[in-house]
Amino acid sequence: MDYRKVSRFIFIGGLAFLVDYFIFKFLHPYVGVSARIISFLTAAFFSWSLNRRFTFEFQERNIFMEFVKYLSSSKIAYVTNVSIFYVFFSVVGMKALFSYIVATGFSALVSYNLYRRI
Structure with a gap:
């Protein structure tokens, strides 16, 4: 196991968690539970942008296909x-x-194992 990659993934995930949580808290009074979808997708794009460069060093030449994966x-x-x-x-x-916190912990385990295979 590459502990440097895991630590980068956790750090970026922590930042993405903050993006996710604060967008949710801001939007929830206005759009209800739909805020959860918006906040999660925003955080996913944020984490992809950072993880592709600093954690996984994705090799996909077609950046669109990489993002789709x-x-x-x-x-x-x-x-x-x-x-x-x-x-x-x-x-x-x-x-x-x-x-x-609980939901993010479980999904982080799932995410790491899926993302490292892209």
Whole structure:
């Protein structure tokens, strides 16, 4: 296991988490739960931009296809993230921040394993 790549992925993921969370907090009063979709997609683009350069050094010559592959992997991570967030936030009744942390932790494991195969 390449611990430098893992540490970069975690650091960039932490930054993406902040992007995700604050966009959600800002938009939620205006667009409701749809804010979660917007915030996640924005964070996914943010993390792709940084991870492609600093973590995974993607080799795909066609940047559009690389992004499509990344988004396809992100869909799986997104379903994982939103499902866990929903359970903790809406069903269990935990605070949004705690729900975000738990959901992000699980989806980070899924993401790393998918993204490194692109």
